Amino acid sequence: MRPHRSTLRLLGSLLLATALGASLTGATAPRPGATDTTSPLDRIIPAPSSVTPGGTPYRITDRTRIHVGESREARQVGEYLAGLLRPSTGYRLPVTARGTGGIRLRLAKGPYGEEGYRLDSGRDGITITAGRPAGLFHGVQTLRQLLPAAVEHDTVQSGPWTVPGGTVEDSPRYAWRGAMLDVSRHFFSVAEVKRYIDQLALYKLNKLHLHLSDDQGWRIAIDSWPRLATYGGSTEVGGGPGGHYTKDDYREIVRYAASRHLEVVPEIDLPGHTNAALASYAELNCDGVAPPLYTGTEVGFSSLCVPKEITYDFVEDVVREIAALTPGRYLHIGGDEAHSTSHEDYVRFMDRVQPVVAEYGKQVIGWHQLTGATPAEGALVQYWGLDGTDAAEKEQVAAAARNGTGLILSPADRVYLDMKYDASTPLGLNWAGYVDVRRSYDWDPAGYLPGAPDSAVRGVEAPLWSETLEDSGHIEYMAFPRLPGVAEVGWSAAGDRGWEGYRERLAAQAERWGVLGIGFHRAAGVPWPSA
16 A cells, blocks of 8 residues: 555645646536547557457437347346437437347357457447457447547437447456545545446446545444444544445445446455554454544554454454445455554464455455465455565565465556656655656556566556545546556557557547546646647
């Protein structure tokens, strides 16, 4: 996550509003009467595996229907597509089991894998074929990007709604393409999380990692330890009101993410980053004294009491309740910056806790410091070091990878979305350096960590920590335009990527973001259209 550092001051709200007002020019909607053109087949993000342009374009009209066959899963994707298209086109776009022409969503056996698809477009219609529902959904995102940006409006627009002729064949390079949202330093509502989910889905990301606990706030209701949420969740960085998700809130986030084919990965950070829990229950402290709630930004000062047996009762209760709420395969147990825990206690703690996660049917994920203990069989570790991280630390992680531990790559000086773009950025931090849009894109996960086999790399994830972020506008300003680049790093083969082509495709996304109300950073080096 981040090294020990001095307490950071939050930016003053008036100064911040002034600075962002000058920067969020990317939210400008297209001019009235502006001509909107169809995107070429190869202008989408992430870059597809194969594009064969040619043939007559297809035009969506008031006679278009969406055909989904008898599959319930295909019908769900079809209803999602219709919901995207109806407001702006004004067309009925009925979703039917059978028919010819129009838009056809087809599940069939073939070389598509779990998330691949094929899109064929021509005069008579569009067919998206996939082996699994996730592939159909990703194909719909491609179709969405091929349509004019005006399709994102929630009121009727003039069109025309034309898709170029040809074929796109596509599948992801990595199975793990994630984004992490820190809801602990500042709390974000269910509606704000859903908005971010929709933005992730547009670029074919498939994991939402929620950082649910930290020193500044505990954000998920636990019935067996109710003060975790009601007291431990009652504040945030800077002393705001905080908040927490009820179990129904969390279920709704999980449901909504699943409808966009994202898997929610909950994180409870242990044994450090636990002041909110320690403040809520005195008995979790070695001295039996609860510390005060914390609203600063220091790290590394808190730890569960490893020798106490109640610590493991607490961990088991939390794991049991969160596992029961989470249909996904993974549970993230943190494990970073446990500076107040001795190495011996850290190893002892992880040896006790990892089997508990397995007992409740989940696969362990930890930050890469987990490799300082013994990762459980099948565990994944999330590497957040820098290009310049000490070689011995990198080798410790690489050795675990050679022994079968999978890697999620989140190098902080590449894909930490809370890092400032440059010295003038009004939000974010810079302990990992400045991370401009090219730096977040122009790297290759294969071979990134010396000594780690490429086969150990499961994919990439872009964390967004929230010390300085308070609302969706802040999230979007830091995530865009870097997030689509990280999505492409995870999806597209190395040979299909290149900065010069990407910067043109990225600039073409600006109009769509404007319609969607996404206030983005107009990063240098990208030929953005005039505001």
